[in-house]
Amino acid sequence: TPQAVCVGESMAALLPDRPGPLDAVESFTVTVGGAESNVAGALSALGIPSAWISRVGDDAFGRRLVAELGSRGVDVSAVAVDPRRPTGLYLKEIGRDPDLAPVGPGAVTQAGAVPPRGAASRAGTAEATAAGAFDIDGTRMPASAPLLPPLTLPGGTHPPLAAGQTRAHYYRAGSAASALGPELLDDPAAGPMLAEARLLHLSGITPALSDTCLALVRGLLTARRTEQIISFDLNWRPALWHDRDPGVLPGLLDAADVLLVGADEAHAAFGVSTPTGLRRMFPSPATLVVKDSGRQVTALLRDGTAVGEPALTVDVVEATGAGDAFAAGYLAGTLRGLDHRARLRLGHLSAAAALTAHGDQGTMAPPHVIGALLAASPRDWA
Ligand code: KDG
Secondary structure, three states, X not given: OOOEEEEOOOEEEEEEOOOEOHHHXXXXXXXXXXXXXXXXXXXXXXXXXXXXXXXXXXXXXXXXXXXXXXXXXXXXXXXXXXXXXXXXXXXXXXXXXXOOOOOOOOOOOOOOOOOOOOHHHOOOOEEEOOOOOEEEOOEEEOOOOOOOOOOOOOOOOOOOOOOOOEEEEEEOOOOOHHHOOHHHHHOOOHHHHHHHOOEEEEEOOHHHHOHHHHHHHHHHHHHOOOOOEEEEEOOOOHHHHOOOOHHHHHHHHHOOOEEEEEHHHHHHHHOOOOHHHHXXXXXXXXXXXXXXXXXXXXXXXXXXXXXXXXXXXXXXXXXXXXXXXXXXXXXXXXXXXXXXXXXXHHHHHHHHHHHOOOOOOOOOOOHHHHHHHHHOOOOOOO
């Protein structure tokens, strides 16, 4: 049975063939996105038996998500198929360097974009036309079809992004996963997994998706067994809260045993970003992990001590998924009973793998390499 269970929405993540405004993109490569399933995939790559629980549509993207997570060794047996609602998706926009020549078909690829050609002609890519119609696996869907109303594309244009910055354009309102609800706890497949897992991982994305998703998160927090570890990653996604009340978040986060927050996202969400300020706001979790962008991560423990570990310097290819990978490394270290510094270092190593790859997931180093890197210490020049 899975030691770690991650609950939350996954989506088809469409990566553009070039940086710059989406209007100029010729083709997108289909990958798999979703914060909680990213954690499940990375946990499984780190040798922790893991499951991902969610709902997908009875469609090509849903089948693809389930197959891909399964191929990463994640237990997907409790993922439900919703015959009435579609699998969500998002398009990724990548900022381009304004000094480069305008991007036309087949033009320069800047760091951060998926190389053009080749990938674009693969089966399963989805092409967005200027009219907003989608061609998904050969089925033409006009923009007026009940695909999904856009969240970050409310019919307007968006300010250009700085080079390397990314923006997600969500098409997920009314998705299959948004219909997750507290009845999951009594589901014959999901219920026992949820009850028996040593670790249950949740994120601040789920309560933003719908009232039923919020009720599910509340239900999971209430139903927890004393010996179960609940980890919660803030994952602040303001676009998802535009018509919902994010005031519910602090209470949910404070109910976790391990709370992971980025200093920058905590500042955006709550106006608080220092470890001490955040500890004051979240007194209950046994461990509060504060990530200060690429610099340092600090774990504040129940006894009031703080353990810090500097981040690794890597050439970033694309940052999406790095927070999820960090969470997985940290949680794998926790489940293995590593000391607090080693948990943080395993988080950094796992994040480094995601940072140096396109899309949400990187390739984890083999166990003996990870073991050596965990044991490494800074050179003493004295
Ligand atoms: O952490 C990466 C995720 O943000 C990405 O895969 C998409 O799950 C996603 C979301 O809801 O933003």
